[in-house]
Amino acid sequence: MRTTRKALAAAIAASLLLASCSGAGEPSGGGGAAAGDAAPGVTDDRVVIGTHQPLTGPAAPGYSRISVAAKAMYDYLNDAGGINGRKIDYRVEDDGYNPTRTVEVVKQLVLQDQVFAIVGGLGTPTHSKVVDYLNSEGVPDLLVSSGALAWDDPAKSPMTFGFQVDYAREGKIQGKYIAEHLAGKKVGLLFQNDDIGRDAQQGLDRYVKDSVVSRQGYDPANTDVLPQLSALKDSGAQVVVCSCVPAFTALAILTAAKLGFHPQFVVSSIGADPVTLTGLLADFAKRGGAEVSPAALLNGLIGTGYLPDVGQTDDPWIALFKKVHDKYIPDEPLTNTVAFGMAQAYTFAQALKLAGRDLTRGKLVDAMASGKIKGPGLTPFGFSKESHSGYTGAYVFKINPDTSTTVIQPPAVTDREGGDITPAPTERVTPQDIGLG
Amino acid sequence: MSLLTRHALLGLLALAGIVVLTSVVDPYTDVQIATVGYYLVAVAGLTLLTGTNGQISLGHGAFMFIGAYTVALLVIHVPTFPFWADLLLAAAAAGLAGALTGAAAARLHGPYLAGATLALAVGLPAITQRFPDALGGSNGLAFTVQSLPTGLAGTVPQTRWQAWVVWTTALLLLVLLANVVRGRFGRILRAVRDDEVSAALAGIHIGRTKILAFLLSALCGGLAGGLQAFLLGTAAPGSFTLALSLSLLAAMVLGGVGSLWGALWGALALVFVPQWADDLTKALDLGTDVAQHLPIAVFGAVLIAVVLAFPQGIHGGINRSLARLFRKKETHENNP
Numbered sequence: 001m002r003t004t005r006k007a008l009a010a011a012i013a014a015s016l017l018l019a020s021c022s023g024a025g026e027p028s029g030g031g032g033a034a035a036g037d038a039a040p041g042v043t044d045d046r047v048v049i050g051t052h053q054p055l056t057g058p059a060a061p062g063y064s065r066i067s068v069a070a071k072a073m074y075d076y077l078n079d080a081g082g083i084n085g086r087k088i089d090y091r092v093e094d095d096g097y098n099p100t101r102t103v104e105v106v107k108q109l110v111l112q113d114q115v116f117a118i119v120g121g122l123g124t125p126t127h128s129k130v131v132d133y134l135n136s137e138g139v140p141d142l143l144v145s146s147g148a149l150a151w152d153d154p155a156k157s158p159m160t161f162g163f164q165v166d167y168a169r170e171g172k173i174q175g176k177y178i179a180e181h182l183a184g185k186k187v188g189l190l191f192q193n194d195d196i197g198r199d200a201q202q203g204l205d206r207y208v209k210d211s212v213v214s215r216q217g218y219d220p221a222n223t224d225v226l227p228q229l230s231a232l233k234d235s236g237a238q239v240v241v242c243s244c245v246p247a248f249t250a251l252a253i254l255t256a257a258k259l260g261f262h263p264q265f266v267v268s269s270i271g272a273d274p275v276t277l278t279g280l281l282a283d284f285a286k287r288g289g290a291e292v293s294p295a296a297l298l299n300g301l302i303g304t305g306y307l308p309d310v311g312q313t314d315d316p317w318i319a320l321f322k323k324v325h326d327k328y329i330p331d332e333p334l335t336n337t338v339a340f341g342m343a344q345a346y347t348f349a350q351a352l353k354l355a356g357r358d359l360t361r362g363k364l365v366d367a368m369a370s371g372k373i374k375g376p377g378l379t380p381f382g383f384s385k386e387s388h389s390g391y392t393g394a395y396v397f398k399i400n401p402d403t404s405t406t407v408i409q410p411p412a413v414t415d416r417e418g419g420d421i422t423p424a425p426t427e428r429v430t431p432q433d434i435g436l437g
Numbered sequence: 438m439s440l441l442t443r444h445a446l447l448g449l450l451a452l453a454g455i456v457v458l459t460s461v462v463d464p465y466t467d468v469q470i471a472t473v474g475y476y477l478v479a480v481a482g483l484t485l486l487t488g489t490n491g492q493i494s495l496g497h498g499a500f501m502f503i504g505a506y507t508v509a510l511l512v513i514h515v516p517t518f519p520f521w522a523d524l525l526l527a528a529a530a531a532g533l534a535g536a537l538t539g540a541a542a543a544r545l546h547g548p549y550l551a552g553a554t555l556a557l558a559v560g561l562p563a564i565t566q567r568f569p570d571a572l573g574g575s576n577g578l579a580f581t582v583q584s585l586p587t588g589l590a591g592t593v594p595q596t597r598w599q600a601w602v603v604w605t606t607a608l609l610l611l612v613l614l615a616n617v618v619r620g621r622f623g624r625i626l627r628a629v630r631d632d633e634v635s636a637a638l639a640g641i642h643i644g645r646t647k648i649l650a651f652l653l654s655a656l657c658g659g660l661a662g663g664l665q666a667f668l669l670g671t672a673a674p675g676s677f678t679l680a681l682s683l684s685l686l687a688a689m690v691l692g693g694v695g696s697l698w699g700a701l702w703g704a705l706a707l708v709f710v711p712q713w714a715d716d717l718t719k720a721l722d723l724g725t726d727v728a729q730h731l732p733i734a735v736f737g738a739v740l741i742a743v744v745l746a747f748p749q750g751i752h753g754g755i756n757r758s759l760a761r762l763f764r765k766k767e768t769h770e771n772n773p
Contacts (some may be wrong), residue, residue, distance in 0.1 A: 024523050024582050025516025055729035060673075094715075094729055099577055102675035103669040104468065114463035125576045129671040132581055139476070191568055194576035199468065219566050219575045221675055227444075 005038070033133065039360045041116035042086070047352065047359065050091040050109035052121045052130075057096035058220045061283070062246035062276040062337055063122060066145065067092040069341025070120065072328035074349075077436055083349050084357040090345075095126055097220060102126040110139055117142055117364060119348045120163065120341075124148045124195045125220070135159045140364050142351065143263055143344050143390070147270065148195035149416060151383070152389035154369075157362075161368050162342055162390035163305045165269065167243060168416040171203020174266055174304055176421055177396050177409055179207045180237055182264060183380050186213045188237025190228055190252055192244060193217035200243040200268065206418065211235050214435060218248055225251050226259075233261040240264070245270045246337075250280035252289075253297050265301045269394060272303030274403045275310070275335035294361060299401045304394040306377045306411070310339050311404045316430040317343070317376035343376040348434050350375070374429040379409040389416070393424050444615045448608040455586030455604045459597045467596035468668070469708055474603035474705035477665035478610055480688050481697055484540025487693020489618055490650040491630030492542060498682035500655040502532040502664060502674075504662025507531070509578040510571075520584040524606060524663045528753050531659020532652050543644040558682040561675035577673020584667070603750035611697055617653070618697070626650055637738040684736075691740050693750025702751040704755020710736050 040047035053067045054060045071090055078087040091113050093105035102123070109115045110133075117140035121127045124146045131150070135157045143163035144151045147170060151162035178187060187208050191197030197217055205212075214235035216228035229252060232240055239254070240263040242249050249271035256263065270313060271277075281294035288403040308315040313322070321342045325334050352359075354367035367373075371384050379393035393413030397405040411424035459467050477500060486676050504527040511523040518526075538557060542550050572578070585598050617623055628636040629646045630720040635644050664670050688707045693699030713733035718728040747754030 023515075023517035024581065024584060025512040025521035054643060056733070060729075095619070097673050097679070099673040100669055102667065103470070103671055107468050107596075108465050111468070112463060125673055125675055129579045129669070129673065132579065136581075193569060193574040197574075217566060217569070217574065219563065219674060221575075221678055297523070318654075323474050343649065 004018075005243060014424045031227060037360050037362065039116065040114040040240050042359050044087055045082075045343075047083075048089040048091065048113060048115050049117050049119050049348070050093065050106075050113055050115035050125075051119055052093050052095045052102050052109075052126065053103050053305040054097040054122060055092070055094035057098060058062075058223065058247060059097040059123060059245050060101075060247075061250075061280050062273065063145075065276075065332065065335065065337050066120070066122065066341035066344075068329060068332060069325075069338040070345040072324050073342040073345035075328050076324045077345075077349050080093075080436075083436065084359070086359075087139075088349065088352070093331075095123075097126060099126050099129045103129050106130040106133065108340075110137060112135070115139070116359075116361065117348075120145045120344045122146065124192075126337075128195070131157055131160055138361060140361050141431055142364075142368060143348055145340075146195075147199070147268075147342070147390075150195060150197050152387060152416075154388050156388065157388075159385055159387045163347070163377065165304075165394050166389055167199035168203040168269065168414055169392060169414050170268055170304050171200040171243070172206055172414050173203075173394050173396065173412055173421060174200075174268070175204040175207030177302075178211075178241070178266065182239050185264070186210065186236050187211040188214040188216070188217050188232040188235055188240045188263065190218065190225075190232065190240055190242045190244060191225060192248065193219050196243050196268075196270070197340070203416075204241060206267040218244070219324045220245065220248070223247075223251060223257050228252075229255040229259055229261060232256075232263070235260055238263055239266060241266045242267045246273060246276050246280060248384045249285055250277055253277075253301075254281060254292070257292070257297060267301060267303045269303065269305045272301070272305065272433055273336035274301075274303075274405060275299055275333055276337050276397050278403055279333070295401060295403050298399045298403055301399045302396055302408070303399070303405075305336070305397060306379050306391040306394045307336065307343050307377060308376065309338055309397070309405050310334050310336055316432070320346075320431045339376075346431075346434075346436065347373060347375045350434055353436060378428070379413050379424045393421075395424075441612070441616055442582060444612045448612045452601075452605060452608050459600045462524050464594055464596040467594070467600045469712070471600040471603040471664075471668050472594070473704045473708045474600070474607040474662045475668065476685075476688065476704065477700055478607050478657050478664065479661035479685050480692065480700040480703045480707075481611060481614055482654040482661070483685055483689050484692075484695055484697065484700050485614060485618065485626075485657070486650055486654035487689065488699075489623060489630065490626040490647065492647060492650060492653065493547070493551050494542075494554040494651075495551050495656045495679075495682050495686065496538070496557035496561075497654075497685050498677045499531075499554075499557045500535060500658025501662030501665065501681065502562055502672075502677035503531040503534050504528065504659030504664075505666040505672040505677070506572065506578070506662075508582075508663040508666040509580055512580045512582055512666075513578065520602070520667060523582075524667065527663030527666075528656045528660040531662065532656035535655020536648055536652040537619075539648035542651055543647040549588055555679070558677075558679050562677045565674045572671070575674060577675070579671050580672050582667050584660070590651055599668050603668060606660065606664060610657065610692065614653075614657075615697060622649075677750065677767060686738055687736075691743055691750055693747075693752030693754075696752045698755075699750050699752035706736075706739065707753075710739055750758070 055064045063110045074088045074090045095101040095105050120143045122145035143158040147164040147167040151160050278294040285292040321339050351367045355363040369385050379391050382389035382392045395411040396409035398408050412421045413424045414421040507527040507530045508523045637681030692703030711732035714732040720733045
């Protein structure tokens with residue numbers, strides 16, 4: 001008995017020692033798989049792509065519609081003959097905004113579904129956990145649905161490209177607007193406690209650092225923002241900059257109203273879609289047993305954006321989105337979130353077209369970095385060999401009493417560091433110029 | 438043959454089975470098999486606490502949280518440690534936290550204990566908000582764990598190797614737990630569960646036993662969290678919600694409270710039932726509003742159905758069916 005035990009212990013110890021000679025955190029010698037000529041997921045008539053989206057969980061309100069819209073756009077393009085003779089097979093996996101699930105579903109997409117690329121993976125806490133994996137496996141990781149600065153790092157993550165205006169650029173534009181138009185007011189910050197908050201403050205602090213009286217972070221797993229809003233109220237903040245996802249913008253507005261706190265809200269593009277917010281405010285208030293008027297709560301709210309608003313029906317891109325919407329998802333409310341999903345899908349399709357019929361992962365990444373990607377946005381993309389950053393600026397808008405929006409500062413572009421904010425070029429391409437579908 | 442030898446042989450046999458199985462399936466199934474492995478460790482720890490010692494914990498996700506962050510911090514800040522040392526330290530850290538919780542838990546019963554552990558599950562992940570620089574705030578930590586020995590690089594895929602590591606650890610732990618449950622300490626745990634007064638009269642120190650049970654159970658939770666971090670290279674507060682703690686509890690009930698086999702069925706269900714439901718919804722081409730909630734609903738329905746049909750969980754159900762089968766056979770043989 002005793003000898004068996006000893007032998008067993010020795011065997012275990014030996015196997016453990018054999019199993020690992022080097023440290024767990026030390027970089028391995030071998031490099032990752034090169035993207036080059038590989039083209040998994042591509043057949044003669046089909047290309048399989050995947051994404052991870054929060055269809056359930058704390059970020060689902062609002063964001064669960066993005067993949068519905070993207071699917072509609074892919075259906076539209078497929079019905080028009082596909083891209084370079086291939087139909088796009090779009091696989092959506094729900095990660096519930098839970099990073100562990102994100103890693104699992106992305107591994108599923110890469111290993112089991114053998115996707116050609118991951119497109120529009122949503123969320124900062126989620127997507128940051130798969131960037132290293134996708135880059136070491138050589139999987140193109142395009143148009144990430146998050147404005148964190150981390151996606152723009154071509155040296156470390158050559159396969160990863162952003163999409164949205166990053167939070168630092170957006171913060172600069174918000175900060176400058178506040179410094180010029182809301183001068184002298186006390187500013188409070190409410191932000192998601194991850195890269196969203198960190199990057200946004202980096203931008204805001206270049207312009208309004210001295211006016212900030214309170215900085216409050218929230219965690220998306222905890223839907224009670226009463227402590228944060230109470231602290232903002234007590235600090236005497238007259239302007240509250242909300243770097244929040246839609247659900248938390250709505251929660252912040254409702255909580256402030258409950259406290260009798262009426263600051264001027266300035267909301268980032270990620271959480272400032274009026275139609276989505278209207279739905280969320282009504283829904284959350286009802287669950288809390290109250291009737292509210294979302295239009296009244298949203299009236300006067302200032303937001304930033306980089307895509308045309310769905311209310312601008314004369315915009316050629318909005319006309320296209322409306323056409324796709326009416327044909328494929330007519331029951332879905334046409335929101336800016338829907339426009340986001342469609343714009344993103346169209347941008348990917350454009351890169352796929354540029355990559356050519358003889359498709360490889362290397363060619364797709366080259367197409368993204370070619371500088372030829374032009375999109376629905378009102379500011380240009382930053383994509384080049386040196387930069388993987390998406391939209392490079394934003395406009396400022398105000399929500400009207402009927403929840404439509406008015407642009408109060410035209411689109412401006414800037415960099416993520418200390419550079420100036422300059423007016424954006426006014427010429428834009430139309431869907432007809434690109435001519436995909 | 439001693440109990441330990443028998444369990445060790447069973448464990449080795451199971452490991453051989455895993456090695457064979459992982460060699461024939463695709464890489465993603467390897468990941469799923471490894472996922473079953475770490476859930477098995479967590480559920481086994483919980484079943485020891487609840488089934489054998491009669492204490493309830495709604496907070497085992499918190500111990501997984503401790504284990505995952507221990508591995509994450511060690512990989513990032515002490516890169517020279519081999520991964521197995523990280524895993525051992527993760528188990529030790531969670532064990533320590535379990536002993537502290539146990540010290541409080543030993544004085545609580547039923548709903549009060551449930552409430553205290555619930556607070557742990559809800560509260561502990563918030564510590565990441567307090568120390569965003571060290572723990573990464575809501576974003577958590579991302580890292581890559583290097584474990585594949587250089588000798589095997591190129592011949593064994595990363596995912597298969599990870600599945601082997603997770604299952605070797607899980608089986609070692611199960612052998613240990615099986616011996617604990619069947620041995621003297623197991624009898625003490627059950628004595629305390631069944632009647633604290635008579636156990637005390639028999640000379641058993643009630644408080645100490647309960648604390649030890651909590652320590653052992655938390656150690657399993659920490660190891661499970663450590664294995665999860667090892668497998669997925671992430672530790673973030675969004676992964677250790679109350680829902681995780683409750684699903685561990687659900688898996689335990691589903692598999693059969695108090696049985697290590699039950700923990701296996703529970704862990705399998707936790708991984709594969711939502712997966713099948715997901716595949717099913719995709720095959721049926723349902724609208725997104727239905728599809729996104731169906732996997733959770735199916736898991737709930739399975740749980741209800743199993744508890745109604747087999748109050749002892751899946752393992753109890755299998756045992757009963759087997760017993761009935763053999764009894765039938767015996768009667769058959771007795772009356773030709």
